[in-house]
Amino acid sequence: MHKREFKTRIYNELAQITKALANAHRLEIIELLAQGDYSVEHISLQTDMSIANASQHLQVLKTAQLVDVTRNGTFIYYRLANANVFKTWKALRELGVERIASIEKLVKDFRHSKSKADSLTIDSLTKKLKTGKITILDVRPENEFHSGHIVNAVSIPIDKLRDRMKELPKRNEIVAYCRGPFCVYADEAVALLSKAGFKARRLEEGYPDWAINGLPIEVN
Amino acid sequence: MHKREFKTRIYNELAQITKALANAHRLEIIELLAQGDYSVEHISLQTDMSIANASQHLQVLKTAQLVDVTRNGTFIYYRLANANVFKTWKALRELGVERIASIEKLVKDFRHSKSKADSLTIDSLTKKLKTGKITILDVRPENEFHSGHIVNAVSIPIDKLRDRMKELPKRNEIVAYCRGPFCVYADEAVALLSKAGFKARRLEEGYPDWAINGLPIEVN
């Protein structure tokens, strides 16, 4: 094999994988699957796609070996093939946030409209946990909480927060988190809690970012 | 703005960036630019593309803010916009090597045909440097060496290695490196050196991987 042929083949393989990632719907699916396993129907609902379209995009991801499947009865569950898939998504996300002012602006504008609360990073949360009294609040749907969550976190899904707010201690600072930096459940939680007199902030990143850093987690 | 609109816009922005990466030629350009600044002509020669085609792909990368340009006389030099671009390329590369058996096989077969020498990683090289006597050999073109190289490395471009081999010490183990894991200059160097009785191995990764890890480098 000549050097050029070798290079062409290598870069073509890598471009294939990259093409599989290079679609808004598929990136959204990947972020969703970073939370746990999901059926096609669930994915299509969460991402506002038709079932056939979701299935088609999942096939693309499967062909590129970015996701794996398990069958359970009539349902087929998809999951990320491995940690490197999330790492690559994270790298793309960070590249995007740094490069594209419009993303930062979108995020800021959207959050601002929901709440003026500031946020804190995973790094500063781990430092704070050593000294202060902090309640960590997971506002994702319950099944995502059960697939894995930050150690000692309390689960109150965002749509039940208004009713169950009283379960939370008024004295502690509350740090709400959800799926990732573009997930707005945590923003909504901070808005609700602040209005009710709690001291609340959101975690900038999401659960998968916490987990991939090797920080302590719990399952169930 | 509604939640769906917000999400759609965010994921579309990120997909735009990913699409800019999702092409074999553009990935090759990015790996080349990780070595230093280059003119369009140089890039087109190195990657076996027509000038117009290289220019077109560079425009795509520029629009996505993945590369920057400087004009110097009639030449226009391109460079990576920032470290995150290389980090993302690295993540994609690692995802690819792990996921796609065919890439690993391609690399192994190609190297095997050049030399049977084994290789070592950046991690093991840094450990070895503390104890053993090692000569680090940079076999990239001279201008890439001058744009930045591993501290104390010796520069002998691959096409001059046969003539200048005598400059190297026979006692030390020689570790040759080049642009990255898919670059074959280092393999060719190991083959030449081993034949001539030197003890030589290649570094698996390339100079940009060394630099991005914050390990000591020199310029000029």
Add this chain to the structure above:
DNA sequence: CACATATTCAATAATTATGTTGAATAATTG
């Protein structure tokens, strides 16, 4: 075994990406 349900497939039309060719710019040189 008929029926229901979850998912995939196939066909289509619209959009977007790609490489080639030759012309157009923009800076430098004589």
Add this chain to the structure above:
DNA sequence: CAATTATTCAACATAATTATTGAATATGTG
């Protein structure tokens, strides 16, 4: 200022990607 050089642009043909529709599979249930 004409000629030269490096790069970009515009136009075209071809190929790939996408969403939608409805039919086809494959598993589970009565």
